[in-house]
Amino acid sequence: MNHNLMDSTINEAQCLMQALQSAGFAAYLVGGAVRDLLLGRVPKDFDIATAALPDQVIAVCRSRGWSIIDKLGKNFGVTAVIVKGVTLEVATFRRECYGEDAHRPEQVWYGTSLKEDLARRDFTINAMALSLQGDIIDPFGGQQDLARQLIRTVGNPKERFQEDALRMFRACRFAAQLGFIVDEAALVALSEFHTRVRGLALERVRDEISLTLIADQPDVGLGILVHAGLILEECRIKVQGVYHPVPLLSELGDLVDVPQNPAYHVHDVWRHTLAAVQAVPPKLVLRWAALLHDVAKGRQGVRGQNQAGQPTDHGHDRQGAVLAEKMLKRLDLPARFRTRVVWLVLNHMRFHMNFNSVLDGQGLTSLKHWVREEARSGLFRTAEEMHEAFDQLAVLCAADAKATGRQFGHEHEREKFLLILADILQSMPVHSRELRLVVDDIFQEETERRLIGPCLKGLLLRVQDGMLSNERQELTVAARKWLKKHKQL
Incomplete structure (x- = not known):
């Protein structure tokens, strides 16, 4: 018994389970919500399994005034219900039979x-149920695997992955989300059946x-994806x-065991990539960007050697950008x-x-030139968007440096550089709309207003070049001089 677990679930799920039970149908909270509750996490979704058939679920819910979303259909026995503004999925106990399709069951x-329903699920940690009274139903040892931090299939992993190949990617995803290891038998099955993903x-x-x-x-998760061969495979798209x-x-598989210059890197390219991905925030x-920033390293035309015989990868940023786009x-x-x-990746x-x-103390002019170049590139619609991109680049590069395993510079040096960069960005408009100029104060006659566009374009270039500040008074003086000159032409 674990009444505290049910007490921690949302009221809406409890209300729906209570309604089904009052109508004479068994109902349980199942799947990921139970797993998350046992781990002390807040579930993102609440799924309910019940003995009630879809029409019976709908009848019970409508008698309570709850709305039904008819998107999932009855083919899979799933009904989406809105209880007090919260969407819950209710699935009738079911069994499945798989055929040629690599993901969808051939017959349901x-x-x-309840045990039949739990037996069709992917992993033991997702094959548990929680009753309204707080009892945990765990026929496949999910609680034990949670304690062991283990991802293990319900039954034979070869059969589970043959049935639904997406489960192989889900194993990697759960390993990444929970920090669990994948059961040895499941790892063997991943490597053996990865060609099955071609039907996904x-x-x-x-x-x-x-x-x-x-x-x-x-x-x-990424380590498993690569070493099991999943990421080397192909899936399909219907056109x-x-x-x-x-x-x-x-x-990505080409990066594994590719050496780097030990003066700058502790890890090979793939391990460095994994460390960089881990080091950036979960955006x-x-x-x-972290996953692909060094994707061109070690490739023909990029990989070389320095005078000491150590590997180099000059131009990997440019070639990496081409590969990333592809x-x-x-x-x-x-x-x-x-x-x-x-x-x-490119920058x-x-x-x-x-x-x-x-x-x-030598690169301030070069830095200003770079920012001005990006402002005029057409990639950014506003200065705010460009500023956001440079902020993201700073985060990526900090993670990249950290992932080398070497110590380069100090935090106060990075903060100093970012302050200089921010100051340049702050004074660099991207679009003429960002010029602090009131055009109606200057261009009043119809013949003058036709010159607004060319004038603003010229002012924007001068501000970007640092010849003018983006201040109303200075821009107004400059605009009036420009207008006086060009009205006479």
Whole structure:
């Protein structure tokens, strides 16, 4: 008995379970919510399993005035219910049979017991249930595996992964989210059956990889993805009714055991990459940028040697940006997201070089030139957006430096550089709309107003060049001089 666990669940789930039980149907909280409660975490989703058929669930809920969302359909026995503004999923006890599809069951039929329902689930830590009275139903040893911090399949891992190949990516994701190790038998099955993922939809796989990336310990999940061969595989996308293969991230496998100059790096390229991903905050754009920032290292045309015979990778930032764009595009990630990640990969070495030169007292002009170049690149719509990008770049490069395992500079030096950079960014508008000028004070006649665009464009360039400050009074004087000159032409 564990009444405290049920006391900690949300009232809406309890209300729904109570309503079903009052109508004569067994109902339990199941899956990830039970796992999270046992771990002392706040569940993100509350799923309920019940003996009630979908029509019976709907009847009970409507008698209480609760809304039904008919999106999931009855084919899988799942009903989405809104209780006091909270969406809950209620699934009828069921069993499944898998066929050729690598994810969806070929046949689903309603079961008669909770144990049957739990037996079809992926991992023991997700195959537990909690009654309204606080009793934990755990037929497969999920509590023991939680204590051991172990991800183990319900039954034979080869059968579980053959049934639903997405479970292989879920194993990696849970390892990253929980910091657990994957059971040895499951690891063997991952390596043996990874070709099964070729039947998975791109969207499903991409979502699991993204969830792995933003987890608390992404290095754990990513390490399994690579070493089990999953990331080297392909999935598929359906276009106009025809499936097309989509390679995943095989380029990452090329980084394993690739050596680096020991004067600057403790780890090989892959271990350095994992350390960098772990070191940035769990924001998807930062995690992707960290994952891909050194993806071109060790490649032909990039890998070389210095005079001491140590490896070098000059230009890996530029080639890495090309590879990053290619990889993210084939995963069908949004265009603006891709653009930002690619920009971060392209500029991470430039940041390091400017950091070093400014601290040496020689690179201030170069830094200003770089920021001005980015302001005019067309990549950013506003100065705020450009400032955000440079902030992200600073975070990425701090993680990159940390992941070398070497000590380069001190925190106060980094803070000094960031203050200098912030000051330059603050004075660098990206668009003429950001000029602190009231055009109506200057351009009043119809013939004058036709000149607003060319005037603002010229003023913007002068402010970016540092010839004018972005202040109303100075801009007003400059605009009036410009207007007087050009009205006569």
